[in-house]
Amino acid sequence: MSEPLMATYHRLPVTFARGEGIWLWDTEGRRYLDALAGVAVCGLGHAHPAVTAAVCEQAGQLLHTSNLYRIAEQERLAALLTQASGMERAFFANSGAEANEAAIKLARLYAHRRGIENPGILVAEHSFHGRTLATLSATGNRKVQAGFEPLVQGFVRVPYDDLEAIETAAANRSNIVAVLIEPLQGEGGIRLPAADYLPRLRALCDRHQWLLMLDEVQTGMGRTGRLFAFEHTGIQPDVLTLAKGLGNGLPIGACLARGPAAELFTPGSHGSTFGGNPLVCRVARAVIETIQAERLAENAATQGHYLLDSLRTALAQFPGVVEIRGRGLMVGIELDRPCGALVQEALAAGLLINVTAERVIRLLPPLIITRDQVDLLVGALAELIRGFLAQEDTELRPKQSGAAL
Numbered sequence: 001m002s003e004p005l006m007a008t009y010h011r012l013p014v015t016f017a018r019g020e021g022i023w024l025w026d027t028e029g030r031r032y033l034d035a036l037a038g039v040a041v042c043g044l045g046h047a048h049p050a051v052t053a054a055v056c057e058q059a060g061q062l063l064h065t066s067n068l069y070r071i072a073e074q075e076r077l078a079a080l081l082t083q084a085s086g087m088e089r090a091f092f093a094n095s096g097a098e099a100n101e102a103a104i105k106l107a108r109l110y111a112h113r114r115g116i117e118n119p120g121i122l123v124a125e126h127s128f129h130g131r132t133l134a135t136l137s138a139t140g141n142r143k144v145q146a147g148f149e150p151l152v153q154g155f156v157r158v159p160y161d162d163l164e165a166i167e168t169a170a171a172n173r174s175n176i177v178a179v180l181i182e183p184l185q186g187e188g189g190i191r192l193p194a195a196d197y198l199p200r201l202r203a204l205c206d207r208h209q210w211l212l213m214l215d216e217v218q219t220g221m222g223r224t225g226r227l228f229a230f231e232h233t234g235i236q237p238d239v240l241t242l243a244k245g246l247g248n249g250l251p252i253g254a255c256l257a258r259g260p261a262a263e264l265f266t267p268g269s270h271g272s273t274f275g276g277n278p279l280v281c282r283v284a285r286a287v288i289e290t291i292q293a294e295r296l297a298e299n300a301a302t303q304g305h306y307l308l309d310s311l312r313t314a315l316a317q318f319p320g321v322v323e324i325r326g327r328g329l330m331v332g333i334e335l336d337r338p339c340g341a342l343v344q345e346a347l348a349a350g351l352l353i354n355v356t357a358e359r360v361i362r363l364l365p366p367l368i369i370t371r372d373q374v375d376l377l378v379g380a381l382a383e384l385i386r387g388f389l390a391q392e393d394t395e396l397r398p399k400q401s402g403a404a405l
């Protein structure tokens with residue numbers, strides 16, 4: 001065997017050669033509707049002219065200098081992001097996991113500053129925070145952790161959307177210093193908490209002087225119909241992490257903070273060689289400016305409503321569909337059975353989707369999607385789900401009758 005790549009991924013048997021808007025073309029020239037956007041990364045779609053221009057202009061000027069020097073593009077992006085989010089200061093990393101690592105390190109510094117030597121960070125069941133050792137330890141999915149023990153200490157797990165569990169954890173321990181949580185869970189199966197969950201969690205954090213650290217790596221950058229998902233709730237986090245949609249395909253992560261959390265890092269306490277280099281920061285600025293100029297968060301809200309309504313209408317008669325839920329263009333269709341096989345069937349039909357938490361079809365289309373394209377997506381997907389459920393039912397029947405014979 002001369003397989004040159006490590007076997008970290010289950011890859012589908014397709015290679016894409018180019019993209020435009022919500023469309024991708026494979027190396028055979030076949031076209032696909034991309035309802036996943038590289039897992040919530042390409043919010044502006046593929047080959048958006050503003051992104052292409054930013055990449056080309058900056059690549060022709062300067063790619064990298066290191067953080068030993070001032071970086072004008074990094075300062076501009078920090079100003080734009082903090083202004084848009086109500087946060088105060090930014091640290092730039094290269095991925096979602098790294099953005100969360102920075103948040104976790106902030107929580108640890110915050111604790112030690114207050115004389116708490118063995119701090120705990122509350123994290124949720126079914127959460128996903130990344131694949132580095134600290135972030136997989138924070139993640140609420142055993143599959144992500146198995147084989148990598150010993151895990152990083154200091155995470156206290158509670159059920160998602162359950163404030164009583166958090167109250168209990170607080171009553172039993174004096175070492176909690178922060179909560180790290182997704183405003184709605186992505187990998188965990190597009191789970192939305194009750195409308196008052198985040199406001200009440202905010203109040204609890206204030207009462208206990210905990211940092212409220214929101215992982216918006218997937219929900220941020222317009223995905224849920226607002227630039228940041230926390231804007232739906234009227235609260236403000238102390239720490240906010242971003243990545244996926246921030247660079248539209250260039251690797252960049254950000255950890256934003258305000259209040260005491262914004263003052264904790266000092267020279268030498270954290271850093272990254274590539275973090276915040278001129279290229280990624282120039283492109284991320286173009287992404288934000290385009291989201292604002294083209295009102296793409298508003299489009300995500302409008303098309304997201306239409307997508308949910310259309311799916312509910314189209315799938316209403318299917319008994320195998322348990323629930324259709326989501327916010328903006330982050331939508332899950334939960335079936336009553338594992339449906340990973342649907343991904344390959346959709347691919348064969350020219351549609352890119354994802355299945356998470358085994359039974360939840362996940363849609364994360366580009367924020368630029370139009371109403372007509374939503375119609376195309378729903379038409380194709382309803383047909384696939386109908387076929388999938390029917391085929392499973394007929395596969396079951398002969399087996400049962402065979403056993404009877």
Ligand SMILES: *Cc1c(COP(=O)(O)O)cnc(C)c1O
Pocket residue numbers: 094095096097098100128129130131182186187215216217218219243244
């Ligand atoms: C994808 C994701 C991460 C990890 O991001 P990477 O860039 O893959 O490290 C962290 N948190 C959430 C909520 C995510 O969806």
